[in-house]
Each structure stands twice: as C-alpha cells, then as structure tokens.
Amino acid sequence: MSNRKHNFSAGPCTLPLSVLEEAQAEFVDYQGAGMSLIEMSHRGKHFDAVANEAMTLALEVAGAPDDFSVLFLQGGALLQFSMVPMNLLTPGSQAGYVNSGTWAKGAITDAQAYGDVYTAWDGAGDNFTRMPRSSELEVRDNTRYLHITSNETIGGIRIYEWPEVDVPLVGDMSSDYLSRPIPWEKFDLVYGGVQKNLGPAGMAVVYVRKSILEKTNRDIGRYLRYDIQESKGSMFNTPPVFTIYMLGKVLKWMKAEGGIPAMEARAAEKAGLLYDTIDQSGGYYNCPVEVASRSHMNVVFRLPSEELEAKFLAEATAADLLNLKGHRSVGGCRASIYNALPMASVTALADFMQAFQQANG
Amino acid sequence: MSNRKHNFSAGPCTLPLSVLEEAQAEFVDYQGAGMSLIEMSHRGKHFDAVANEAMTLALEVAGAPDDFSVLFLQGGALLQFSMVPMNLLTPGSQAGYVNSGTWAKGAITDAQAYGDVYTAWDGAGDNFTRMPRSSELEVRDNTRYLHITSNETIGGIRIYEWPEVDVPLVGDMSSDYLSRPIPWEKFDLVYGGVQKNLGPAGMAVVYVRKSILEKTNRDIGRYLRYDIQESKGSMFNTPPVFTIYMLGKVLKWMKAEGGIPAMEARAAEKAGLLYDTIDQSGGYYNCPVEVASRSHMNVVFRLPSEELEAKFLAEATAADLLNLKGHRSVGGCRASIYNALPMASVTALADFMQAFQQANG
Numbered sequence: 001m002s003n004r005k006h007n008f009s010a011g012p013c014t015l016p017l018s019v020l021e022e023a024q025a026e027f028v029d030y031q032g033a034g035m036s037l038i039e040m041s042h043r044g045k046h047f048d049a050v051a052n053e054a055m056t057l058a059l060e061v062a063g064a065p066d067d068f069s070v071l072f073l074q075g076g077a078l079l080q081f082s083m084v085p086m087n088l089l090t091p092g093s094q095a096g097y098v099n100s101g102t103w104a105k106g107a108i109t110d111a112q113a114y115g116d117v118y119t120a121w122d123g124a125g126d127n128f129t130r131m132p133r134s135s136e137l138e139v140r141d142n143t144r145y146l147h148i149t150s151n152e153t154i155g156g157i158r159i160y161e162w163p164e165v166d167v168p169l170v171g172d173m174s175s176d177y178l179s180r181p182i183p184w185e186k187f188d189l190v191y192g193g194v195q196k197n198l199g200p201a202g203m204a205v206v207y208v209r210k211s212i213l214e215k216t217n218r219d220i221g222r223y224l225r226y227d228i229q230e231s232k233g234s235m236f237n238t239p240p241v242f243t244i245y246m247l248g249k250v251l252k253w254m255k256a257e258g259g260i261p262a263m264e265a266r267a268a269e270k271a272g273l274l275y276d277t278i279d280q281s282g283g284y285y286n287c288p289v290e291v292a293s294r295s296h297m298n299v300v301f302r303l304p305s306e307e308l309e310a311k312f313l314a315e316a317t318a319a320d321l322l323n324l325k326g327h328r329s330v331g332g333c334r335a336s337i338y339n340a341l342p343m344a345s346v347t348a349l350a351d352f353m354q355a356f357q358q359a360n361g
Numbered sequence: 362m363s364n365r366k367h368n369f370s371a372g373p374c375t376l377p378l379s380v381l382e383e384a385q386a387e388f389v390d391y392q393g394a395g396m397s398l399i400e401m402s403h404r405g406k407h408f409d410a411v412a413n414e415a416m417t418l419a420l421e422v423a424g425a426p427d428d429f430s431v432l433f434l435q436g437g438a439l440l441q442f443s444m445v446p447m448n449l450l451t452p453g454s455q456a457g458y459v460n461s462g463t464w465a466k467g468a469i470t471d472a473q474a475y476g477d478v479y480t481a482w483d484g485a486g487d488n489f490t491r492m493p494r495s496s497e498l499e500v501r502d503n504t505r506y507l508h509i510t511s512n513e514t515i516g517g518i519r520i521y522e523w524p525e526v527d528v529p530l531v532g533d534m535s536s537d538y539l540s541r542p543i544p545w546e547k548f549d550l551v552y553g554g555v556q557k558n559l560g561p562a563g564m565a566v567v568y569v570r571k572s573i574l575e576k577t578n579r580d581i582g583r584y585l586r587y588d589i590q591e592s593k594g595s596m597f598n599t600p601p602v603f604t605i606y607m608l609g610k611v612l613k614w615m616k617a618e619g620g621i622p623a624m625e626a627r628a629a630e631k632a633g634l635l636y637d638t639i640d641q642s643g644g645y646y647n648c649p650v651e652v653a654s655r656s657h658m659n660v661v662f663r664l665p666s667e668e669l670e671a672k673f674l675a676e677a678t679a680a681d682l683l684n685l686k687g688h689r690s691v692g693g694c695r696a697s698i699y700n701a702l703p704m705a706s707v708t709a710l711a712d713f714m715q716a717f718q719q720a721n722g
Contacts, residue, residue, distance in 0.1 A: 221443025
C-alpha cells in the first residue's frame, strides 16, 4: 500500500499493515470454507481454532502465570469500570483508587455506584502531570483492592513505579497494554480496551486471578459475572468474532516481532526521540509532564501559542502526519505512538517538528 | 466468489455477499485515506459519517417513530437482559416476562437480580412449541413492562399475535430483527443482537422511547445507563467501529432490496417452502411447532430417527448445505434462513430434503 499515512491517533489507531492485508485477503472466503469468518457459527471448528489461538497468545505474550485466566468481554474498559467493583467489592470491604487523570476519574465515578470507594492519591493538585510514588499512597484498612491506571491517554503520564502496597492491585492498562511487562504478583485483575495496542475497537481483554473467582459477588446479571465468563471461556454468549480474530493476528505479529521486550524497547526508542526533540527545542516545544512520569505511548506537548499549534497541526496534516491534535479537554498536541506505529512515522514527526520550529521559531 | 456455500447457521450467519465484497475492497485503505477504517479515531470525520449513516438507516429501515432513539451497545442481547431491568425496574414496580423458551428464560434469570419479576405466561407445559395468545397473558398490577421474545431461535417459534395489554412492552427481537414490522406504539424498548439479520457479532441495536429516559434508574455504572448512552449518541466510549460500519452496509442493502416489506415477504416465501416440504412429506419430516407459531427465521424439524438425522446432516454437509444441526439442547435439525440467505439456498435445501426422503424413506 503506497499511500499509507503516518497515523498518531490515540485510539482506534495504527495496526500492523501485514495484519490488515492478511485479514483483507481472507475476508470473503475464510480458508476456502465458502463463507466469511464473520458468517460462521462461533461454536464451529473454524472460530473455535481462532478463539483458542487468541486466548493462548493473550496469556503467552503477556507472560501471565498459570493462576490467571484471560477473558474477552464486550463493552471496552468502560464497562470494566463497573464490572470490577460489581464483582470484587463484596459487602464490608472498600476500594482505593489512584486518581491520575480523566480515565481514573471515570473508574472512580462508576465504582461509587457499587460500593465504598476512596481516593488513595489525588493528582488533581499537580494538574495530573505526574504519577504517585508508592510512599504517597494512602491505603486504608479493609481495602479489597487498589485501582491504578497504568497510562493516562489524555494526560500523557504513566506509572513508572508499580505500587508497593499490602493489598491486591487492579489495573486499567488500556493505553499501554502489553507494551511493557506486567508485575503479575501484585495484581488480582488487569484489564484494558483492545483498540490501542491490540486490535480494532469493541472489546476488553481482562486477566483475572482464578482464585478470586470463588469469592466474587453472585447477585448480578450473568453477562457481568467474571466467574461465569471464565467458566464459559468468554463464550457465554456470542462473542465479537471479528475482534477476537484480529486480536489473534495482532498478538501473533507481536510474538513474531519479539513480544513485550521488543515492544518495550521500541516504545522507549520512539518516545525517547520525541522527548529529545522537545527537550532540545529550547522551550519551543514544551511537555507539561514530570520527566519520570512521561508516557511511552502518548507524547503530549505544547507550542508557544495556540496560533502556532493550529498552524503546526495544519501543516502536519498536509505532510501526512495525522491525528496529532491533543484531546479536546486539554488542547495542545499529542502523538500517540502505540506498538504498531513504525519508527519511520516517529522519525518523520521528529524531523517535521524541527523543520517547523526553524520556519516558525 | 464461486465456491460460496449454503449457510444455515443460527448466528453468526450469512451476510449479503455484496456487502462482504465491498468491505473487503476498502478494508486496508478506506476511501483513499491512507489507513483502514478500523485504524481511525471514532471522533474523526470518516467514522462520524459511517456512524451517522448507520443510525439514520437503523431508524429509517425499522420505521421507528420520532420519539424513539437508536443505541448501539456492546454486549449483545445478553447484556440487555441485565440493562433492561437495571434501568427500567424502578423501586416499587415489577416486570412480567413471557417464558417462551431458552432465551426468555435467560432474560428472566438476569432480571431477577435487579427487581421483582414474575412469569406472565409459561410455555414450559407445551414444551415451548408455541407462543401465547393475548388472552392467555396474566399481567399484574403495577407492572412496569411486559417482556417478550419475538422469536425463539432454538425452539423455532415466533410471536404471531403481538400482545394486547395495558402495559408497555419490551421486546428481545434478536433472531427476527427487522424481518417484519414492529408495532412501535406498544413498545417502550426493543433490542436485539446484530449477529443474525444485521451484521457481524459484537453489538446490540436498542430502540428506546425517549420519554422513558427521564425516569430510568441513575445509581448504576455509566456504560449501563440508557440515558447517558442516548445523550452521547452511543459514543460515550469507543464504539465497536467495524461492527457499526458493517451494520450500516447491511442496512443499506436492506433498504435497496425493499426494506422490511421485502424482507417479510421473502421470509414468508422461504419459510413457506420449507414448511410445505415438511408438511408434504407424509410425516417423514416433522416440525414440533404449532402451525401458527412457526418461526419464519428458524425452521426446526425432526426425521424418523436420530440415525437418519445424523445421515441427513452428513449428506447435507457433503452437498454444501451447512450448519443444519439443531441446537445441542434440543437436537434434530434446524434451518436458519435469515434476511441475507438467498432463496436459492432454501430451494436447494428443499430439493435435498425431498431427494433424501426418496432415498431413505
């Protein structure tokens, strides 16, 4: 494909071109079966193989220990904001939440509908420009779990020091999913939407520690129960067939590329190039984030004025560097550089930033 | 595509070939944008147009009045089993459910987690071989809604007489969605999974009467609130982009083919041919369903013995007539003949049934 653009979208976002081309080739007639995969029964042999491979790879690529199961659930991370407290917050317990920005706040709002929730650390005072150190976390007695957001897509910050606390963690990892190792021993549950690092929108991947499923709440609808979804292999109802199929292909690509170690190294390299460009601009480009908390997935930056930002975005678009506008709630610019975004796109952006500064300095 | 098979799957199932071919052609590079639609921001102009068209068509093709909104929600019909009572069953009210089979029972089970629920009619005594007449429904005082399942996919029965009751209806129409007119004045809410008549698996289409949204419950997670989803145009979080895109294409195809009147006429013709074949077989083929309640989407039938059924299924498969096995919970055979299944496939099946009977009578 010759006219492929540099796509810095915050999600949905760039997927590996080879994955897209494979899916296109087999879209109408899947493996000579005389029909598309999306026309097949989810209980049939073809999709069974697809789903099994995706689940196996989701555990393998993530390095999940044997005491974790993986679930494929519709509703994205947002439905997990409700499902986590619905299932885990049993009567008499409470949950602590790290308020690190927009997405953490959303998780807190939804959890409040289902139990006692408190803020274990609040980044509002710093305008959400950094993540907490463990020593700053205030975990109360009788806390069932501490909820963290590993990467805030809008604020452009990431957890750089996994919390050292005496309670299990629950993590929303949507926007840096499988781009770095997960310290499994700390977690009871990890979740994230797939539409950034893992595939097309329409699903969350949830890793859950099996032993906690014996003690989850039961007085909720069956779709929403982790224990039922786990016992049915995420096929309690008709699963999102196409999304699982694409997830499997992306995971296979990740594995072939070297898995999480390779993704982590590339992310550091890509983010490093952009932060270096910012830091070496003499203040022309400015990243409001504390250095230690800088995201390796979402690089946010400002220019000297909103007028220059508008010009920057317009000229970037003209140069095929797309979707660099910051989230509407914070403004500025944002380059999302997820796993599948090639280094060449980041190099092109860094070059463009330098040239733009020279022309508009 | 020359080797396309006759696909009688109960869902996911046959989609229009022209829709699949269109989607394939534009899969990697959407309208020359230099990226796939599934790589694009759901807030961008391309997907905005796709989503708007799908919503407009979903209302138009269904003939929904102005006081209805359409929602695109992940989780399939199964999550609606929970969302309906969560939102509608306010304290002090109760809900009546028509127990017409497997899917109705599921809806009842989930609703019981969220409020007072009773069975307004129970088909268990007839082994779920028929739907009720209005005169058989027992609707109690203070009933917020009466829940019906318009078509039971497993039992092969459909509602042939819409309930005449004094309370609003809520309808699960998953397996005959948009294959016949909906009497909107009777309904507060209509829902169904898309994976039969409307597109690939991974979403429910929900029509909700706008005026009821002022009185729905608020003490639930935001993803699960109809009022929030409606106010955000089903984009409160990242929507299932590909599913909505395909839904739009299928609806456009339906409209071009003549809309619901054409779908209804074709369904009657396709079902009629199969039921005639059954009825004219002298009892060789047997449909256990009461004639008035016979589904126009899922034609269930038995052969004289399980051995003959196994032989029938094996030879049908060899003749490229696929997925005719009945649901594992009831056995026998089932031909699902949804909107996109061509008449030619049904004719081929009817011919095969006659030939099989002659050879094995």
